[in-house]
Amino acid sequence: MAHARITSPSSARNALPILEVLKAHLPARGRVLEVACGSGEHALAFSRALSGVKWTPSDPDAAALASTEAWRAEGPENLQPPIRVDMTEETTWPDPTFHALYCANMIHISPWAATEGLMRLAGRVLTNPGGLLALYGPYLEVDVETAPSNLAFDESLRSRHPDWGLRRREDVTALARDQGLAFTLRVAMPANNLMLLFRRV
Numbered sequence: 001m002a003h004a005r006i007t008s009p010s011s012a013r014n015a016l017p018i019l020e021v022l023k024a025h026l027p028a029r030g031r032v033l034e035v036a037c038g039s040g041e042h043a044l045a046f047s048r049a050l051s052g053v054k055w056t057p058s059d060p061d062a063a064a065l066a067s068t069e070a071w072r073a074e075g076p077e078n079l080q081p082p083i084r085v086d087m088t089e090e091t092t093w094p095d096p097t098f099h100a101l102y103c104a105n106m107i108h109i110s111p112w113a114a115t116e117g118l119m120r121l122a123g124r125v126l127t128n129p130g131g132l133l134a135l136y137g138p139y140l141e142v143d144v145e146t147a148p149s150n151l152a153f154d155e156s157l158r159s160r161h162p163d164w165g166l167r168r169r170e171d172v173t174a175l176a177r178d179q180g181l182a183f184t185l186r187v188a189m190p191a192n193n194l195m196l197l198f199r200r201v
Contacts, residue, residue, distance in 0.1 A: 034046075058084065088113050
């Protein structure tokens with residue numbers, strides 16, 4: 001099974017800074033759904049560090065799910081089996097209530113329809129007041145100068161797929177607000193990334 005494991009250098013680099021934010025804002029106990037888990041390395045690292053949280057990774061990609069399951073073999077009991085969830089296919093969305101939803105580096109590498117789906121899913125599963133939606137990645141901001149590296153990244157993404165690209169933080173916030181989620185915190189992260197936190201009101 002180990003041969004299925006995918007390793008991501010960026011996941012290794014950003015895991016600790018992201019974890020510090022999650023530790024400060026996730027409940028000590030509860031259920032977390034990770035959307036677009038990719039290699040599964042975040043799921044492994046975060047479930048190890050957050051022992052009171054049942055962490056459920058998800059992804060639409062079969063290779064990502066296989067990698068995540070392979071990493072789970074050395075994970076703790078609170079790391080749940082990965083499930084297939086596609087933000088553009090509502091029939092794949094899970095029914096249970098979660099206390100938090102975490103998504104890293106999906107919004108800019110997917111069509112805008114995936115972000116719309118992400119917010120609808122968050123509105124559906126974060127039913128408890130204060131339920132947390134945590135997003136990580138690069139964003140464009142109206143009132144903040146964009147780093148040259150992010151502008152170059154945005155251009156590269158759009159050259160690879162016309163529906164990809166960095167999104168405006170204000171547009172993402174508006175989608176969340178439509179689903180009853182209030183924007184509560186912006187945390188500057190290494191390499192010109194952000195953590196954006198939203199709460200169910």
